[in-house]
Amino acid sequence: MSKLLVTGGAGFIGSNFIHYWFKEHPDDQITNLDALTYAGNLDNLKEIAANSNYTFVKGDICNPEIVDELVEAADIIVHFAAESHVDRSILGPEAFVETNVKGTFVLLEAARKHNKRFHHVSTDEVFGALPLDSEEKFTEKTLYEPHSPYSASKAGSDHLVRAYHTTFDLPITITNCSNNFGPYQHPEKFIPRMITNLIDGDKVKIYGDGKYVRDWLYVTDHCRAIDAVLQKGKIGETYLIGGMTDDVNNLAVAQILLEYMNLGEDKIEYVKDRPGHDRRYAVDWRKINKNLDWEPQHTFAQWLQKTVDWYRANESWWRPLKAESEKMYKQSGQ
Ligand code: NAD
Ligand code: DAU
Numbered sequence: 001m002s003k004l005l006v007t008g009g010a011g012f013i014g015s016n017f018i019h020y021w022f023k024e025h026p027d028d029q030i031t032n033l034d035a036l037t038y039a040g041n042l043d044n045l046k047e048i049a050a051n052s053n054y055t056f057v058k059g060d061i062c063n064p065e066i067v068d069e070l071v072e073a074a075d076i077i078v079h080f081a082a083e084s085h086v087d088r089s090i091l092g093p094e095a096f097v098e099t100n101v102k103g104t105f106v107l108l109e110a111a112r113k114h115n116k117r118f119h120h121v122s123t124d125e126v127f128g129a130l131p132l133d134s135e136e137k138f139t140e141k142t143l144y145e146p147h148s149p150y151s152a153s154k155a156g157s158d159h160l161v162r163a164y165h166t167t168f169d170l171p172i173t174i175t176n177c178s179n180n181f182g183p184y185q186h187p188e189k190f191i192p193r194m195i196t197n198l199i200d201g202d203k204v205k206i207y208g209d210g211k212y213v214r215d216w217l218y219v220t221d222h223c224r225a226i227d228a229v230l231q232k233g234k235i236g237e238t239y240l241i242g243g244m245t246d247d248v249n250n251l252a253v254a255q256i257l258l259e260y261m262n263l264g265e266d267k268i269e270y271v272k273d274r275p276g277h278d279r280r281y282a283v284d285w286r287k288i289n290k291n292l293d294w295e296p297q298h299t300f301a302q303w304l305q306k307t308v309d310w311y312r313a314n315e316s317w318w319r320p321l322k323a324e325s326e327k328m329y330k331q332s333g334q
Pocket of ligand 1: 009013014041060124180
Protein backbone atom coordinates (compact mmCIF):
# COMPACT_ATOMS: atom_id res chain seq x y z
CA MET A 1 0.00 0.00 0.00
CA SER A 2 1.32 3.45 -0.94
CA LYS A 3 0.51 6.95 0.23
CA LEU A 4 0.41 9.41 -2.63
CA LEU A 5 0.50 13.17 -2.33
CA VAL A 6 -1.14 14.46 -5.51
CA THR A 7 -0.81 18.20 -6.15
CA GLY A 8 -3.39 19.90 -8.37
CA GLY A 9 -5.74 16.93 -8.07
CA ALA A 10 -8.85 19.10 -8.47
CA GLY A 11 -7.83 20.11 -12.00
CA PHE A 12 -8.44 18.33 -15.28
CA ILE A 13 -5.68 15.72 -15.42
CA GLY A 14 -5.14 15.49 -11.66
CA SER A 15 -8.79 14.58 -11.00
CA ASN A 16 -8.81 12.04 -13.84
CA PHE A 17 -5.63 10.62 -12.32
CA ILE A 18 -7.20 10.26 -8.86
CA HIS A 19 -10.24 8.45 -10.32
CA TYR A 20 -7.92 6.25 -12.38
CA TRP A 21 -5.65 5.51 -9.42
CA PHE A 22 -8.43 4.41 -7.07
CA LYS A 23 -9.78 2.11 -9.79
CA GLU A 24 -6.38 0.49 -10.34
CA HIS A 25 -4.99 0.69 -6.78
CA PRO A 26 -8.01 0.69 -4.45
CA ASP A 27 -5.95 0.10 -1.29
CA ASP A 28 -3.69 3.12 -1.73
CA GLN A 29 -4.15 6.41 0.08
CA ILE A 30 -4.29 9.75 -1.70
CA THR A 31 -3.95 13.22 -0.25
CA ASN A 32 -4.89 15.89 -2.77
CA LEU A 33 -3.30 19.31 -2.22
CA ASP A 34 -4.97 21.94 -4.38
CA ALA A 35 -5.37 25.71 -4.03
CA LEU A 36 -8.70 25.63 -5.94
CA THR A 37 -7.81 28.39 -8.37
CA TYR A 38 -10.28 29.13 -11.18
CA ALA A 39 -9.12 25.78 -12.68
CA GLY A 40 -9.68 23.62 -9.59
CA ASN A 41 -13.09 22.10 -9.03
CA LEU A 42 -14.09 19.70 -6.25
CA ASP A 43 -17.11 18.60 -8.33
CA ASN A 44 -14.60 16.57 -10.38
CA LEU A 45 -14.09 14.34 -7.34
CA LYS A 46 -17.50 14.15 -5.70
CA GLU A 47 -17.84 10.37 -6.24
CA ILE A 48 -14.72 9.67 -4.16
CA ALA A 49 -14.76 12.64 -1.76
CA ALA A 50 -16.05 10.56 1.16
CA ASN A 51 -13.66 7.62 0.68
CA SER A 52 -11.75 6.84 3.87
CA ASN A 53 -8.47 6.59 1.91
CA TYR A 54 -8.89 10.04 0.31
CA THR A 55 -8.12 13.42 1.93
CA PHE A 56 -8.47 16.85 0.39
CA VAL A 57 -6.32 19.75 1.62
CA LYS A 58 -7.00 23.22 0.28
CA GLY A 59 -3.63 24.93 0.10
CA ASP A 60 -0.97 26.54 -2.02
CA ILE A 61 2.10 24.59 -3.14
CA CYS A 62 4.09 27.80 -2.58
CA ASN A 63 3.40 27.56 1.18
CA PRO A 64 6.34 25.66 2.76
CA GLU A 65 4.51 24.88 6.03
CA ILE A 66 1.58 23.12 4.41
CA VAL A 67 3.82 21.40 1.90
CA ASP A 68 6.41 20.14 4.40
CA GLU A 69 3.90 18.33 6.58
CA LEU A 70 2.12 16.68 3.65
CA VAL A 71 5.34 15.63 1.92
CA GLU A 72 6.64 14.09 5.15
CA ALA A 73 3.48 11.97 5.46
CA ALA A 74 3.62 10.70 1.83
CA ASP A 75 5.60 7.96 0.08
CA ILE A 76 5.38 9.49 -3.40
CA ILE A 77 4.62 13.00 -4.65
CA VAL A 78 2.84 13.21 -8.01
CA HIS A 79 3.05 16.86 -9.00
CA PHE A 80 0.35 18.15 -11.36
CA ALA A 81 -0.41 21.57 -9.81
CA ALA A 82 0.30 24.37 -12.26
CA GLU A 83 -1.06 27.33 -14.06
CA SER A 84 -1.70 25.49 -17.32
CA HIS A 85 -3.25 27.77 -19.96
CA VAL A 86 -1.03 29.45 -22.56
CA ASP A 87 -3.49 32.26 -23.36
CA ARG A 88 -3.71 33.21 -19.67
CA SER A 89 0.10 33.20 -19.45
CA ILE A 90 0.15 35.83 -22.20
CA LEU A 91 -2.39 38.01 -20.37
CA GLY A 92 -0.71 37.60 -16.95
CA PRO A 93 2.59 35.70 -16.69
CA GLU A 94 3.32 36.31 -12.98
CA ALA A 95 1.13 33.55 -11.53
CA PHE A 96 2.87 31.09 -13.88
CA VAL A 97 6.31 31.91 -12.51
CA GLU A 98 4.98 31.80 -8.96
CA THR A 99 3.16 28.45 -9.09
CA ASN A 100 5.10 26.60 -11.75
CA VAL A 101 8.62 27.61 -10.74
CA LYS A 102 8.41 28.65 -7.08
CA GLY A 103 5.74 26.10 -6.19
CA THR A 104 7.82 23.30 -7.70
CA PHE A 105 10.85 24.57 -5.80
CA VAL A 106 8.95 24.52 -2.48
CA LEU A 107 7.84 20.93 -3.13
CA LEU A 108 11.36 19.88 -4.11
CA GLU A 109 12.82 21.34 -0.93
CA ALA A 110 10.36 19.33 1.17
CA ALA A 111 10.99 16.19 -0.89
CA ARG A 112 14.73 16.65 -0.40
CA LYS A 113 14.36 17.15 3.36
CA HIS A 114 12.31 13.95 3.70
CA ASN A 115 13.94 12.06 0.79
CA LYS A 116 10.71 11.27 -1.05
CA ARG A 117 10.11 9.96 -4.55
CA PHE A 118 9.03 12.89 -6.72
CA HIS A 119 7.23 12.56 -10.04
CA HIS A 120 6.94 15.76 -12.07
CA VAL A 121 4.17 16.05 -14.65
CA SER A 122 5.30 18.26 -17.49
CA THR A 123 4.54 19.14 -21.07
CA ASP A 124 5.88 18.75 -24.61
CA GLU A 125 5.59 22.55 -24.96
CA VAL A 126 9.00 22.96 -23.26
CA PHE A 127 10.60 21.87 -26.55
CA GLY A 128 9.12 24.74 -28.56
CA ALA A 129 7.73 24.13 -32.04
CA LEU A 130 8.40 21.79 -34.96
CA PRO A 131 8.05 22.83 -38.60
CA LEU A 132 4.89 21.90 -40.51
CA ASP A 133 5.17 19.14 -43.10
CA SER A 134 8.19 17.51 -41.48
CA GLU A 135 8.63 14.03 -40.06
CA GLU A 136 10.46 15.41 -37.03
CA LYS A 137 9.18 14.60 -33.53
CA PHE A 138 10.22 15.59 -30.01
CA THR A 139 12.33 12.99 -28.21
CA GLU A 140 13.92 12.82 -24.75
CA LYS A 141 17.05 14.31 -26.37
CA THR A 142 15.36 17.38 -27.89
CA LEU A 143 16.77 20.64 -26.54
CA TYR A 144 14.48 22.93 -24.57
CA GLU A 145 13.22 25.99 -26.46
CA PRO A 146 10.02 27.22 -24.79
CA HIS A 147 8.16 30.14 -26.37
CA SER A 148 5.31 31.17 -24.04
CA PRO A 149 5.47 32.29 -20.41
CA TYR A 150 3.61 29.03 -19.62
CA SER A 151 6.09 26.75 -21.37
CA ALA A 152 9.07 28.77 -20.10
CA SER A 153 7.83 28.38 -16.51
CA LYS A 154 7.29 24.63 -17.03
CA ALA A 155 10.78 24.38 -18.54
CA GLY A 156 12.15 26.13 -15.44
CA SER A 157 10.39 23.60 -13.22
CA ASP A 158 11.74 20.66 -15.25
CA HIS A 159 15.28 21.98 -14.91
CA LEU A 160 14.88 22.37 -11.15
CA VAL A 161 13.56 18.81 -10.78
CA ARG A 162 16.47 17.40 -12.79
CA ALA A 163 18.95 19.55 -10.82
CA TYR A 164 17.63 18.14 -7.52
CA HIS A 165 18.37 14.65 -8.82
CA THR A 166 21.86 15.48 -10.09
CA THR A 167 22.88 17.61 -7.10
CA PHE A 168 21.01 16.08 -4.17
CA ASP A 169 20.31 12.59 -5.49
CA LEU A 170 16.55 13.13 -5.09
CA PRO A 171 14.66 10.15 -6.57
CA ILE A 172 12.78 11.86 -9.38
CA THR A 173 11.09 11.01 -12.67
CA ILE A 174 9.67 13.44 -15.25
CA THR A 175 7.04 12.96 -17.94
CA ASN A 176 6.48 15.41 -20.80
CA CYS A 177 3.10 14.79 -22.36
CA SER A 178 1.29 16.13 -25.41
CA ASN A 179 -2.22 17.71 -25.49
CA ASN A 180 -4.82 15.86 -23.43
CA PHE A 181 -8.58 15.82 -23.94
CA GLY A 182 -11.45 14.20 -22.06
CA PRO A 183 -13.92 14.82 -19.23
CA TYR A 184 -13.41 17.64 -16.69
CA GLN A 185 -11.27 19.74 -19.05
CA HIS A 186 -11.90 23.44 -18.45
CA PRO A 187 -13.98 25.10 -21.22
CA GLU A 188 -11.15 27.57 -21.83
CA LYS A 189 -9.17 24.85 -23.67
CA PHE A 190 -9.56 24.23 -27.43
CA ILE A 191 -11.66 21.04 -27.59
CA PRO A 192 -14.09 21.79 -24.71
CA ARG A 193 -14.35 25.42 -25.83
CA MET A 194 -15.45 24.26 -29.28
CA ILE A 195 -17.91 21.68 -27.90
CA THR A 196 -19.52 24.08 -25.43
CA ASN A 197 -19.68 26.91 -28.00
CA LEU A 198 -21.47 24.57 -30.41
CA ILE A 199 -23.89 23.34 -27.73
CA ASP A 200 -24.69 27.03 -27.12
CA GLY A 201 -25.29 27.66 -30.86
CA ASP A 202 -22.08 29.72 -31.15
CA LYS A 203 -19.17 29.23 -33.53
CA VAL A 204 -15.85 27.53 -32.91
CA LYS A 205 -12.98 30.02 -32.78
CA ILE A 206 -9.96 29.10 -34.87
CA TYR A 207 -6.76 31.01 -34.18
CA GLY A 208 -4.89 32.31 -37.25
CA ASP A 209 -4.98 30.01 -40.27
CA GLY A 210 -5.93 26.92 -38.20
CA LYS A 211 -2.94 25.00 -39.56
CA TYR A 212 -1.48 24.44 -36.11
CA VAL A 213 -0.83 20.85 -35.17
CA ARG A 214 -1.19 19.23 -31.76
CA ASP A 215 -0.61 15.59 -30.77
CA TRP A 216 -3.86 14.64 -29.00
CA LEU A 217 -4.02 12.02 -26.24
CA TYR A 218 -7.06 10.86 -24.27
CA VAL A 219 -6.50 11.78 -20.61
CA THR A 220 -6.78 8.19 -19.27
CA ASP A 221 -3.85 7.19 -21.47
CA HIS A 222 -1.79 9.94 -19.81
CA CYS A 223 -2.79 8.56 -16.37
CA ARG A 224 -1.80 5.04 -17.47
CA ALA A 225 1.58 6.35 -18.60
CA ILE A 226 2.25 8.08 -15.26
CA ASP A 227 1.27 4.83 -13.51
CA ALA A 228 3.79 2.92 -15.64
CA VAL A 229 6.51 5.43 -14.74
CA LEU A 230 5.67 5.30 -11.03
CA GLN A 231 5.74 1.48 -11.03
CA LYS A 232 8.57 0.73 -13.45
CA GLY A 233 10.29 3.99 -14.41
CA LYS A 234 14.00 4.42 -13.85
CA ILE A 235 14.91 7.01 -11.24
CA GLY A 236 16.37 10.18 -12.78
CA GLU A 237 14.82 9.50 -16.19
CA THR A 238 12.47 11.48 -18.39
CA TYR A 239 9.75 9.86 -20.51
CA LEU A 240 7.85 11.52 -23.34
CA ILE A 241 4.17 10.64 -23.75
CA GLY A 242 2.19 11.26 -26.93
CA GLY A 243 -0.92 10.35 -28.82
CA MET A 244 -1.99 8.59 -31.97
CA THR A 245 -3.04 11.58 -34.09
CA ASP A 246 -0.60 11.98 -36.92
CA ASP A 247 -0.50 15.68 -37.71
CA VAL A 248 -4.19 16.54 -37.38
CA ASN A 249 -4.40 20.32 -37.47
CA ASN A 250 -6.82 22.46 -35.47
CA LEU A 251 -9.09 23.03 -38.45
CA ALA A 252 -9.33 19.27 -39.05
CA VAL A 253 -10.19 18.70 -35.36
CA ALA A 254 -12.97 21.29 -35.69
CA GLN A 255 -14.26 19.58 -38.85
CA ILE A 256 -14.36 16.13 -37.16
CA LEU A 257 -16.30 17.68 -34.30
CA LEU A 258 -18.75 19.51 -36.57
CA GLU A 259 -19.45 16.31 -38.49
CA TYR A 260 -20.20 14.39 -35.29
CA MET A 261 -22.45 17.18 -34.04
CA ASN A 262 -24.25 17.38 -37.45
CA LEU A 263 -23.21 20.97 -38.02
CA GLY A 264 -21.72 22.73 -41.04
CA GLU A 265 -18.59 24.74 -41.71
CA ASP A 266 -20.57 27.97 -41.32
CA LYS A 267 -19.93 27.34 -37.59
CA ILE A 268 -16.20 28.08 -38.02
CA GLU A 269 -14.93 31.57 -37.22
CA TYR A 270 -11.32 32.61 -37.73
CA VAL A 271 -10.06 34.88 -34.96
CA LYS A 272 -6.85 36.71 -34.02
CA ASP A 273 -3.85 34.42 -33.69
CA ARG A 274 -2.12 33.65 -30.40
CA PRO A 275 1.16 35.64 -30.07
CA GLY A 276 4.16 33.31 -30.37
CA HIS A 277 1.85 30.44 -31.42
CA ASP A 278 3.78 27.16 -31.71
CA ARG A 279 3.19 25.68 -35.18
CA ARG A 280 3.43 21.97 -34.56
CA TYR A 281 3.92 19.46 -31.75
CA ALA A 282 4.59 15.77 -32.34
CA VAL A 283 5.90 13.33 -29.75
CA ASP A 284 8.06 10.28 -30.31
CA TRP A 285 6.96 7.99 -27.47
CA ARG A 286 9.11 5.00 -28.38
CA LYS A 287 11.15 5.15 -25.13
CA ILE A 288 8.19 4.65 -22.78
CA ASN A 289 6.76 2.08 -25.21
CA LYS A 290 9.97 0.05 -25.34
CA ASN A 291 11.08 0.38 -21.71
CA LEU A 292 7.75 0.45 -19.84
CA ASP A 293 5.43 -1.25 -22.33
CA TRP A 294 3.03 1.72 -22.58
CA GLU A 295 1.07 2.75 -25.64
CA PRO A 296 -2.12 4.78 -26.09
CA GLN A 297 -5.29 2.68 -26.03
CA HIS A 298 -7.96 5.26 -26.86
CA THR A 299 -8.46 6.23 -30.50
CA PHE A 300 -8.90 9.93 -31.21
CA ALA A 301 -12.15 9.93 -33.23
CA GLN A 302 -14.02 7.55 -30.92
CA TRP A 303 -12.97 9.25 -27.69
CA LEU A 304 -13.58 12.70 -29.11
CA GLN A 305 -17.19 11.59 -29.64
CA LYS A 306 -17.37 10.25 -26.08
CA THR A 307 -15.99 13.58 -24.88
CA VAL A 308 -18.72 15.46 -26.78
CA ASP A 309 -21.29 13.15 -25.15
CA TRP A 310 -19.78 13.87 -21.72
CA TYR A 311 -20.07 17.66 -22.18
CA ARG A 312 -23.65 17.23 -23.45
CA ALA A 313 -24.52 15.20 -20.34
CA ASN A 314 -22.68 17.44 -17.86
CA GLU A 315 -23.80 20.95 -18.71
CA SER A 316 -24.18 21.82 -15.02
CA TRP A 317 -20.44 21.10 -14.62
CA TRP A 318 -19.14 23.44 -17.33
CA ARG A 319 -21.85 26.11 -17.45
CA PRO A 320 -20.60 28.11 -14.40
CA LEU A 321 -17.00 28.10 -15.77
CA LYS A 322 -17.78 29.19 -19.30
CA ALA A 323 -18.87 32.80 -18.72
CA GLU A 324 -15.59 33.68 -16.96
CA SER A 325 -13.39 32.07 -19.61
CA GLU A 326 -15.25 33.78 -22.47
CA LYS A 327 -14.75 37.08 -20.63
CA MET A 328 -11.02 36.32 -20.62
CA TYR A 329 -11.13 35.70 -24.39
CA LYS A 330 -12.90 39.01 -24.94
CA GLN A 331 -9.89 40.65 -23.30
CA SER A 332 -7.48 38.90 -25.69
CA GLY A 333 -9.73 39.48 -28.72
CA GLN A 334 -10.15 35.76 -29.36
P1 NAD B 1 -5.54 22.46 -14.77
O1 NAD B 1 -5.32 23.92 -15.02
O2 NAD B 1 -6.81 21.85 -15.22
O3 NAD B 1 -5.40 22.14 -13.22
C1 NAD B 1 -4.39 22.70 -12.43
C2 NAD B 1 -4.75 22.44 -10.97
O4 NAD B 1 -3.69 22.96 -10.16
C3 NAD B 1 -6.04 23.13 -10.51
O5 NAD B 1 -6.83 22.23 -9.76
C4 NAD B 1 -5.55 24.30 -9.66
O6 NAD B 1 -6.46 24.66 -8.64
C5 NAD B 1 -4.26 23.72 -9.09
N1 NAD B 1 -3.32 24.78 -8.72
C6 NAD B 1 -2.92 25.86 -9.45
N2 NAD B 1 -2.06 26.61 -8.75
C7 NAD B 1 -1.88 26.00 -7.55
C8 NAD B 1 -1.10 26.30 -6.41
N3 NAD B 1 -0.32 27.38 -6.34
N4 NAD B 1 -1.15 25.43 -5.36
C9 NAD B 1 -1.94 24.32 -5.41
N5 NAD B 1 -2.71 24.02 -6.46
C10 NAD B 1 -2.69 24.83 -7.52
O7 NAD B 1 -4.29 21.73 -15.43
P2 NAD B 1 -4.21 20.34 -16.21
O8 NAD B 1 -4.54 20.57 -17.63
O9 NAD B 1 -4.92 19.31 -15.43
O10 NAD B 1 -2.64 20.08 -16.14
C11 NAD B 1 -2.07 19.42 -15.01
C12 NAD B 1 -0.57 19.31 -15.20
O11 NAD B 1 -0.30 18.59 -16.40
C13 NAD B 1 0.14 20.65 -15.35
O12 NAD B 1 1.36 20.59 -14.67
C14 NAD B 1 0.36 20.80 -16.85
O13 NAD B 1 1.49 21.59 -17.12
C15 NAD B 1 0.56 19.34 -17.25
N6 NAD B 1 0.19 19.00 -18.63
C16 NAD B 1 -1.05 19.32 -19.12
C17 NAD B 1 -1.40 18.91 -20.41
C18 NAD B 1 -2.77 19.21 -20.98
O14 NAD B 1 -3.01 18.92 -22.15
N7 NAD B 1 -3.72 19.76 -20.22
C19 NAD B 1 -0.49 18.18 -21.18
C20 NAD B 1 0.78 17.90 -20.63
C21 NAD B 1 1.09 18.28 -19.36
O1 DAU C 1 1.01 20.29 -25.37
C1 DAU C 1 0.59 20.16 -24.05
C2 DAU C 1 -0.12 21.42 -23.62
O2 DAU C 1 -1.40 21.40 -24.24
C3 DAU C 1 -0.27 21.56 -22.11
O3 DAU C 1 0.99 21.68 -21.55
C4 DAU C 1 -1.13 22.79 -21.76
O4 DAU C 1 -1.33 22.83 -20.37
C5 DAU C 1 -2.46 22.66 -22.46
O5 DAU C 1 -3.24 23.82 -22.23
C6 DAU C 1 -2.23 22.50 -23.98
O6 DAU C 1 -1.69 23.71 -24.55
P1 DAU C 1 -2.17 24.25 -25.98
O7 DAU C 1 -1.88 25.69 -26.04
O8 DAU C 1 -1.66 23.39 -27.08
O9 DAU C 1 -3.76 23.96 -25.82
P2 DAU C 1 -5.06 24.83 -26.13
O10 DAU C 1 -6.22 23.94 -25.84
O11 DAU C 1 -5.04 26.16 -25.49
O12 DAU C 1 -4.95 25.06 -27.71
C7 DAU C 1 -4.79 23.98 -28.61
C8 DAU C 1 -4.61 24.56 -30.02
O13 DAU C 1 -5.84 25.18 -30.43
C9 DAU C 1 -3.56 25.65 -30.11
O14 DAU C 1 -2.95 25.57 -31.40
C10 DAU C 1 -4.36 26.95 -30.01
C11 DAU C 1 -5.66 26.59 -30.70
N1 DAU C 1 -6.90 27.25 -30.26
C12 DAU C 1 -7.18 27.29 -28.92
C13 DAU C 1 -8.37 27.81 -28.46
C14 DAU C 1 -8.68 27.87 -26.98
C15 DAU C 1 -7.80 27.73 -31.20
O15 DAU C 1 -7.56 27.70 -32.44
N2 DAU C 1 -8.99 28.24 -30.75
C16 DAU C 1 -9.31 28.31 -29.42
O16 DAU C 1 -10.42 28.77 -29.08
